[in-house]
Amino acid sequence: MVKRTRGVTLVEILLIVIIIGILSGLFSLSSSHATDKANETACANNRRTLRSAYIVAKTSDNSASFKKLIETIMADYLNAEKVELADSTAVYKKLCPGEGSYSISVKNSSQDIDVVCSKHSVKSAIEEILDIVKKLLNLDAVKEYFADPRRAAAGKTLDSTGPNFGPGVIEALCKELGIDSLNSSFCIERIAKGKDEFNVYYTDNNVNIADLNPKDRCPVYMYNSKTGTVITGTAEIVSKKVTVANNKNVTINVLGVGENVNGESTFKPD
Helix, strand or coil, X not given: CCCCCCXXXXXXXXXXXXXXXHHHHHHHHHHHHHHHHXXXXXXXXXXXXXXXXXXXXXXXXXXXXXXXXXXXXXXXCCCCEEEEECCCEEEEECXXXXXXXXXXXXXCCCCCXXXXXXXXXXXXHHHHHHHHHHHHHCCHHHHHHHHCHHHCCCCCEEECCCCCCHHHHHHHHHHHHCCCCCCCCEEEEECCCCCCCEEEEEECCCCCHHHCCCCCEEEEEEEECCCCEEEEEEEEEEEEEEECHHHCEEEEEEECCHHHHCCCCCCEEC
């Protein structure tokens, strides 16, 4: 007697297809994670290489400017796409394998640079910036400054480089952060009339805008207190005349936002 072999039912075929689909999805997720990790590692290596190349080049020719050295170094990277290049800051694309952009800035010593990737460096940087700007907005000195009815209008700013109020706010912020000095700059802009809603523009990587030139573009983080979000971008440095003691006028560098540019913000998100 010949024994008949049972065929595969439609339900079993569907189960097999579903299982294959699940396994393919798991493999795809694993592969995607591996790719992201590989891109992150490659990006970190690229940033270290750029920094090392700059240090070596600066050591070889100490008189060479930041702009000249960066242009020379980037000539070796055929895919590098220049976005901004100023006297002490630069932004380039197509260097990160994960499609991030690199913000490059001179450190205080001018012998070294910081290279920050918008995709792979930004998470920890944003967490740090959030902590700083929240403490900044919570300072009594800042609250008292914006409590003045003369500063109730949207666009009113508090600049770290301002000689009248900047030093006191910086001192209070340093005390709150437990540091001796602040090497970054900031601008607080009221964004709604009569409301305690602000944009805080904060430079990182030891960038003090007092050392830059007007028209330079500076990498900044912008924190919106209403939404609680932080985005990265650049803002233009502009000159501003302020009155100090004895009705003397002085010119300072400020970030081009709010009343500093009559409301025509120069901030450009990445």
